[in-house]
Amino acid sequence: MDSKPAFQDLYSEDFAQCYGCGRLNEHGLHIRSRWDGEETVCEFQPRPYDTAITGFVYGGLIASLIDCHGTGSAAGAALRERGGTMGVSPMPRFVTGSLHVDYLRPTPLGPILEIRGRIKEIKGRKVVVTSTLSAEGVVCARGEVVAIEIPEDFGVRAHG
């Protein structure tokens, strides 16, 4: 699985500064997501201080994982929908319109977390991604991201 490129690694430099998933943010989490068949998958190792109640993972980190996995999956899905090729075609970039997380049970702090996404809807510039977050095979949280594509020249305009 690791040999496949991550969606977030293919963002243009202007869009690769995100604290959650930007390869150019040296302080960030470097969340990375890939295709795994029809699903998208991300693995993440929380740090010892990513705690909520002692022994359990901080809910804000779980929200961040579902968020950046969602926008990354949206980019991958939009590229595929348009017949683009990962690593060759320019990668679209989505931001979060809304985020919902249901915390089903406390997430143990220690194991690698697995976030699996499914593309629920693609419509114009909007992609809806639903995800589960699991620890050792047990689903601890479910989430949904409504991701909105930003114009390709947004960075240029924002900087200009």
Place this chain on the structure above:
Amino acid sequence: MDSKPAFQDLYSEDFAQCYGCGRLNEHGLHIRSRWDGEETVCEFQPRPYDTAITGFVYGGLIASLIDCHGTGSAAGAALRERGGTMGVSPMPRFVTGSLHVDYLRPTPLGPILEIRGRIKEIKGRKVVVTSTLSAEGVVCARGEVVAIEIPEDFGVRAHG
């Protein structure tokens, strides 16, 4: 306003390790919330690297602020509902059952952010808190947290 104690500062030591709001988490964000009349308020200065797209605040941080402000506000509201006194009575501790964030517009990175909460519902161990997140007086995100109280002896049992 700063003279009023923050809800999160009154959590017992067992419950003060949270990355978002725990006073004992040395790596954490130290989110702190207080009463301001019938509303609750939190101010937070993002760090330069808390970015999404360059120039704008990371959505996962916004989710974290709404999350910990929500659970903190829930604790304050439950204490008040029971006739307790801030800083004297034991502070209840809530965790997040669900979190929803609508990102209304990009949040500029630079200004101090203000998160304002309202108590929408208190019912048994459940408190629902709605929040707005503003930068320079402009609401950039809205959120809702369903907060669930954890038993007072949870930490003892989890450690035992």
